Amino acid sequence: MEVVIVPDAAAGGELIAEAMAQLLRRKPDALLGVATGSTPLPIYQALTAKARSGAVDTSRARIAQLDEYVGLPADHPESYRSVLRREVLEPLGVGMDAFFGPDGTAEDIQAACEAYDRALAEAGGVDLQLLGIGTDGHIGFNEPCSSLVSRTRIKTLTEQTRVDNARFFDGDIAQVPHHVITQGIGTILEARHLVLLATGEGKADAVAATVEGPVAAVCPASALQLHRHATVVVDDAAASKLK
Numbered sequence: 023m024e025v026v027i028v029p030d031a032a033a034g035g036e037l038i039a040e041a042m043a044q045l046l047r048r049k050p051d052a053l054l055g056v057a058t059g060s061t062p063l064p065i066y067q068a069l070t071a072k073a074r075s076g077a078v079d080t081s082r083a084r085i086a087q088l089d090e091y092v093g094l095p096a097d098h099p100e101s102y103r104s105v106l107r108r109e110v111l112e113p114l115g116v117g118m119d120a121f122f123g124p125d126g127t128a129e130d131i132q133a134a135c136e137a138y139d140r141a142l143a144e145a146g147g148v149d150l151q152l153l154g155i156g157t158d159g160h161i162g163f164n165e166p167c168s169s170l171v172s173r174t175r176i177k178t179l180t181e182q183t184r185v186d187n188a189r190f191f192d193g194d195i196a197q198v199p200h201h202v203i204t205q206g207i208g209t210i211l212e213a214r215h216l217v218l219l220a221t222g223e224g225k226a227d228a229v230a231a232t233v234e235g236p237v238a239a240v241c242p243a244s245a246l247q248l249h250r251h252a253t254v255v256v257d258d259a260a261a262s263k264l265k
């Protein structure tokens with residue numbers, strides 16, 4: 023695992039966007055796994071700026087989703103599919119025909135999860151997977167004590183995560199779905215390159231456990247230690263509890 027410490031979130035966003043741009047110059051139709059939440063926004067902004075300046079052509083990129091709410095219509099503004107369309111696909115000029123995501127409205131959710139894992143494999147696998155990290159060490163929606171070999175599956179959100187995500191639903195927790203589909207930790211580990219960005223002091227304990235703690239299900243992100251090409255990019259604040 024490689025750990026890169028940067029001064030702030032903007033520098034982390036720029037560094038990772040450049041890594042994505044280099045990948046796309048080498049492989050224009052690379053399959054990029056993307057995360058939602060606040061942390062990756064500087065990455066998407068920096069990559070969009072590169073695309074608009076002509077420094078990289080993103081139009082042939084393929085985009086894969088990490089997780090999705092269950093039961094939220096795909097066109098709901100806060101479904102992760104909608105969020106990614108707004109924040110990633112449209113700015114990068116990528117069409118929905120190049121988008122891979124699980125169907126959170128399927129009648130048979132288990133079958134939808136299995137179909138998604140199959141679709142990723144048939145697409146040649148994820149070339150670069152972006153990850154954020156929860157304050158409890160979760161990646162995707164693999165909360166503490168998730169199996170380190172888990173596949174894409176349905177999970178129940180913890181009350182804390184629903185409280186955290188209420189900010190996207192007018193502060194109304196009643197609107198936050200109870201269930202999500204998330205790529206499993208085993209699924210995430212199949213990507214060729216994992217890139218985790220963590221910014222802010224609130225992530226410092228989780229970063230220390232991820233990088234310096236034992237590989238253990240209590241800190242799902244510690245599974246990155248098992249990967250042959252994992253890069254953890256942290257700002258000074260998120261790095262503050264590293265030894």
Ligand code: F6R
Pocket residue numbers: 056057058059060061062088089153154155156160161162163
């Ligand atoms: C979102 C996701 C989550 C977030 C994590 C951090 O797709 O997979 O694991 O990355 O909850 O969220 P932020 O970046 O909002 O602190």
